Amino acid sequence: MTLLTRRAWLAGLPPAAGAAVMAAGILSVGLDLLGHEALSLAALALAVVLWCVLAADFTTRLLHDRGRFRTEADTPAALTAVAATTVLGARLATLGLQTLAAVLLALAAALWPGLLTAVVLHWRRRMPGAAFLVCVATQGLAVLAAVLAAEGRGDWLAWAALAASCLGLLLYAAALVRFDFREVAGGAGDHWVAGGALAISALAGSKLTASAVWTGGAHSALRTVTLVALALSLVWYAVLLAAELRHPRAQYDIRRWATVFPLGMTATACLSAAQPTGVDLLRPLGEVLLWIAVGAWLLTLVAMAAARRALSPH
Structure with missing residues (x-):
């Protein structure tokens, strides 16, 4: 692929590409919880690179293509910018980079109100699974704030995390009544966010x-x-998996990264919840689910590479 073609491909990435950062970031968090440090750092490095590329593209559109920026900011996928930033920040905080994580929290919190308002004002009936990103982005703020509070950044962050988490649950209910349940059988990948939003809430x-x-x-x-x-x-995981087996969707779509993220998030939520809730069975369950998520990430990467080769000039 030539440099010009590569730049054109990057410029054409939709906001949904942010789910790729979210997927790599949450796999890094989950792998860290299992003690696979090398794999976790590799996933983190990939997430950082992708985040930087998409952040540069986001900034370019904001400064030089305001029409496209406003159009894309109205879509739920725009909230992947907030969610991806918080997931990345949560992993960096566990590495002792609390100051950098706090900067990412401030950035995500600054982006969140405007993007959330734009998305909610353009909600309609029968929304795709991306509608649940209103919950995911809000709960992402809660997760990162709670992580930083645990690292000694102040109890006020714990209270802020609680407020964000409660709001996230309310936004989940609002998205659920607008969700087009036909997406379960025919969605292109982001329908999995219906379950992933509850996983990040957990x-x-x-x-x-x-x-x-x-x-x-x-x-x-x-x-x-x-x-x-x-x-x-x-429960969502089981329902959506059964629907995938009943209605296979083998063709690559960029929204498939929004499938990988909920898979990884569900696994990570199980691993994280085991100790504070005292339910020990959650850890082995989370470990199994995490390796399933890693496998899904690899399959999606292969499918993406194949799709790019098919579109590249020979």
């Missing part, structure tokens, strides 16, 4: 449950919400 809940800020009844309530959200995400 991940946020697990981080809040592990916090020393809440004790007694508040801790018990957070634990219950975490387990309910996780259980519902696993």
